[in-house]
Each structure stands twice: as C-alpha cells, then as structure tokens.
Amino acid sequence: MSQVLVNRIYAVSMKRTAAEAAQTREALLQAALQSFGEVGWKASTFESIAERAGVTRGALNHHFRSKRALLTEALNWGWLDYGARLFSPELGKESGEEFLASLFRTYIALLRSDEQxxxxxxxxxxxxxxAFEATDAKSNGLNAWRETIVDALKRDEKSSLDAETIAGLTIAVLQGLTLSAVISPKDLPDSTDIDIAAQALAKGLLH
Known part of the structure; x- marks a missing residue:
C-alpha cells in the first residue's frame, strides 16, 4: 500500500473520529440541559446524564471533567443559538417598548412551544x-441579558425609569415566566394572547 493511500485513509479516519466526538459532545449537552431542567442540580448525576445521552459514563468523563464544567458548557452552547433569537441586532433599532415587546413575545412563545x-x-x-457561588461569574448567566437590555433601552428616553432599573425589572419578569413554565404552564399566555400580553408587559415597565 502506498504512503499516499495510507495518509488518505488516516485523514478520513481522523475526520470521522472528530465528527463522532462532536456528535457525542452535542448529545451530552442536550441531555445535560434536559436533566438539569427536569430534575435539578443535585439529582442530575453523570450516570443519569450519560444514560440519557446514550453514551457511557467514561465518554462523559472524557469530554467534561466535572458536573459544573458540563453545566457551564451546556449553558454557553444553548444560549449561542437562543440568545441570537431573543436579542437579534435588529431589536436595538426599535423603540424601547417595541424592543421589550419583541423580547417578551419571543420568550413566551419559546417557553410554550420549545422543550429544549x-x-x-x-x-x-x-x-x-x-451550582455556582453567588460571586462566581458563571452564576450570573442573566448578566448578559441585562447588559443587552440596558444597551437597547438607552436609546429610548421616553421612560420615567432609568435603563438599569427597567432591565432589572425585565429580568425579574423573565424569571417569573420561566418559573411559571416549570410549575404551572397553564398560567402562561396562550398563543392567541401572546402579542397582547407582551405589549402590556412592555408598556407597564416603561410607563
């Protein structure tokens, strides 16, 4: 067998191995979010997450050194996509009220329809x-939301409250909506009322 052919076979094998590793990693991140979301921090073990992902405990250990590392990576991975949906660059071009209404509308719709x-x-x-100490930057997953909201609202000077205060109240509303989705989903606005609810929330925060 020629060296060129050997090199090609090796390259194909390495590419396949890398693709399989990426698939395993994504499966673990998805399983971790599902587990943490359903049963919480303490009940989510490496064994249960690996089983949910359809891999061995050894495979999970190969990718993540600890449960906190897995949680951090899962959050970063998840918000990479959903953060772009909630805080698209276009939102900053709207008025403060339009920005908040768009944010609430999208957030509620995702809570209602998207399990992940x-x-x-x-x-x-x-x-x-x-999972994290209060002073740990990793525990402040909502800080990025807050900063984006503040930046968008600073362009709108019509509100009687400052942007920082409105951003804090907005985060509180988003947390409340999330809690409702977990504990009592029926309390979320249904699909026909989302627009009205989003507008009312935005108007209430700004006026």
Missing part, C-alpha cells in the same frame, strides 16, 4: 444559582 428552550431557561434561572 424550557430546559435551557429553567437551568439558567433555577439550576445555575445552585
């Missing part, structure tokens, strides 16, 4: 504070 988003949101709001 519910897991991500509940893990961010309910699980992460249990």
């Amino acid at each position: 988003f519910r897991s991500l949101a509940s893990t961010t709001v309910l699980t992460a504070p249990q």
